Amino acid sequence: MNFQELIKVEDQPVISADFTGAIVCINKAFTAEFGWTETELVGNSLTKIIPSALRDAHQLGFSAYLATDNATLLGQHLDLEILAQDGRILMAEHFILSGEINGQKAFAAQIKILT
Structure with missing residues (x-):
């Protein structure tokens, strides 16, 4: 699956963010699974859906990727x-890819709850 295919997925929860980490969209399956609405998330940092204990690690990894363009976690x-x-x-299982939305670097994740 490539980035453009991922952002069009409708039957699994998908969230997309821009290169600053701001959420740009979620699909209806994301709302159904996790309860967040577009109004609550779009424009906010991805850290809003990341548990507080993991936020520093996320910010460090995200910053390192932006600085080096070396993706160690994408596509896994x-x-x-x-x-x-x-x-x-x-x-939850996260499958994260990078690509472009409106000519800007962006990220999208398909997220499935693990039972």
Whole structure:
């Protein structure tokens, strides 16, 4: 699956962010699975859905990627926690790719809850 295919997925939760880490869109499956609405997330930092204990590590990795363009986690299936709108912390599989939205570097993740 490539980036353009990922951002068009409708039957699995997908979230997209720009190169600054600001959320640019979520799909309806993301809202159904995690409870967040577009109004609550779009324009906010990705850290809003990252549990507080993981935020520093996320920021460090994100900054390192932007500085070096060396992607060590993209295109892999990663088991990471996500913060649902109701405050629950859920273990989920993340599949993250980079690409462009409106000519700008962007990221998208398909996120599936692990049972």
